[in-house]
Amino acid sequence: MAGRKAALKAVDWAAFAERVPANQRAMFNALKTRNDALTARLAALPEKPPTIDWAFYKANVAKAGMVDEFQKKFSALKVPEPVDTQTAKIDAQEKEAAKSTAEYIQASKARIAEYEQQLQKLKNMIPFEQMTYEDLYDAFPESKLNKEKYPYWPHKPIADL
Amino acid sequence: RALCPLVPSAPAALRALPPPVAVGVLHTTRPLHTTQQSLAPVPPLPEKGGEVRHGLIPEEFFQFLYPKTGVTGPYMLGTGLLLYFLSKEIYVVNHETAAAACILGVIIYGIKKFGADVAAFADKLNEEKLASARAMKSESIETLQKAIEEEKKEQWRAEGRSYLFDAKRNNIAMLLEANYRERLLMVYTEVKKRLDYQVAMQNLKRQKEQDHMIQWVEKSVIQSITPQQQKESIAKCILDLKALSKSAHAAV
Numbered sequence: 445m446a447g448r449k450a451a452l453k454a455v456d457w458a459a460f461a462e463r464v465p466a467n468q469r470a471m472f473n474a475l476k477t478r479n480d481a482l483t484a485r486l487a488a489l490p491e492k493p494p495t496i497d498w499a500f501y502k503a504n505v506a507k508a509g510m511v512d513e514f515q516k517k518f519s520a521l522k523v524p525e526p527v528d529t530q531t532a533k534i535d536a537q538e539k540e541a542a543k544s545t546a547e548y549i550q551a552s553k554a555r556i557a558e559y560e561q562q563l564q565k566l567k568n569m570i571p572f573e574q575m576t577y578e579d580l581y582d583a584f585p586e587s588k589l590n591k592e593k594y595p596y597w598p599h600k601p602i603a604d605l
Numbered sequence: 606r607a608l609c610p611l612v613p614s615a616p617a618a619l620r621a622l623p624p625p626v627a628v629g630v631l632h633t634t635r636p637l638h639t640t641q642q643s644l645a646p647v648p649p650l651p652e653k654g655g656e657v658r659h660g661l662i663p664e665e666f667f668q669f670l671y672p673k674t675g676v677t678g679p680y681m682l683g684t685g686l687l688l689y690f691l692s693k694e695i696y697v698v699n700h701e702t703a704a705a706a707c708i709l710g711v712i713i714y715g716i717k718k719f720g721a722d723v724a725a726f727a728d729k730l731n732e733e734k735l736a737s738a739r740a741m742k743s744e745s746i747e748t749l750q751k752a753i754e755e756e757k758k759e760q761w762r763a764e765g766r767s768y769l770f771d772a773k774r775n776n777i778a779m780l781l782e783a784n785y786r787e788r789l790l791m792v793y794t795e796v797k798k799r800l801d802y803q804v805a806m807q808n809l810k811r812q813k814e815q816d817h818m819i820q821w822v823e824k825s826v827i828q829s830i831t832p833q834q835q836k837e838s839i840a841k842c843i844l845d846l847k848a849l850s851k852s853a854h855a856a857v
Contacts, residue, residue: 463765489786493793
């Protein structure tokens with residue numbers, strides 16, 4: 445009986461739904477429907493089955509000893525609890541997810557730092573009116589004309605004009 | 606202070622005088638390279654170029670002559686010089702003069718009529734280039750900011766992973782519990798079914814025996830009624846009926 449009453453942790457489905465990205469919505473819906481089905485099934489089953497009225501049967505069943513035998517065997521019967529095989533796997537998954545999330549967040553922070561740096565560079569740029577062409581090439585290295593590769597004007601492939 | 610470089614050769618007496626009236630349009634020399642470090646970026650060019658009179662002669666010349674000769678000085682100088690060149694034939698009037706006059710006339714007419722438009726057009730071209738460059742820059746800035754937003758949002762999303770695992774564990778727990786209850790219920794129903802079957806069988810047997818007994822008793826009673834008894838009972842019934850009808854008539 446100890447494992448029976450593992451308390452169900454309340455899941456805030458609204459908050460959960462907010463965090464689901466668009467491309468995983470189908471999986472989320474599937475999970476939710478499964479959860480709802482299970483909840484409904486659980487609610488429909490009574491927690492304890494009703495007790496059998498042994499006195500009535502003892503009085504009415506003619507065969508001697510049958511009711512007593514049934515009663516003895518019934519109270520001796522122990523219904524096995526279903527064994528939980530999956531929770532360990534879920535825990536393992538969770539740990540793995542935590543690790544990969546940490547990695548992802550690291551990479552994401554690095555990306556954010558990069559973007560911030562570029563943003564700062566753009567914001568601190570001198571206004572275009574005061575730039576010379578050299579300043580332009582410093583600020584946007586990709587706009588520099590490659591005079592070694594294309595020695596003749598316009599110093600870039602014609603398709604790029 | 607700004608005019609000193611322009612009047613280095615003025616006599617001391619002149620220098621003692623207050624500096625000439627600054628008309629407000631005079632163009633101070635740009636102090637480039639006044640310190641060791643080179644100024645970069647170069648400060649922007651002033652909006653307007655140096656003031657010029659009659660399109661040719663800088664204003665500084667008029668200011669230069671103003672203290673000595675007043676307002677009409679430079680004009681007198683100009684007229685005098687021109688007449689001197691013409692009368693002494695230092696400049697000879699020939700067919701080139703006519704050509705020069707016509708060409709200059711056309712040029713001046715053209716500039717006066719179309720100058721402003723051309724200048725506006727050139728400015729527009731420049732402005733377009735600048736605008737496109739600025740648009741690119743602001744677009745890049747926006748894209749970067751949006752990218753940063755998106756990254757932060759993704760991080761926030763990733764933090765919600767605990768919901769998923771809680772939901773999964775809940776599912777498992779519910780499934781186990783439901784299965785257990787189902788098993789208990791099954792045990793109960795099966796045992797009850799069997800006991801009920803026994804009781805029902807007994808009841809049925811009892812009932813069948815009763816019915817059979819009743820039928821048998823009835824049959825034997827009917828058989829035991831002899832014809833003699835039947836006639837007697839019918840006669841008695843008729844008498845009873847007559848008596849009843851008499852009392853019924855009386856009642857009505």
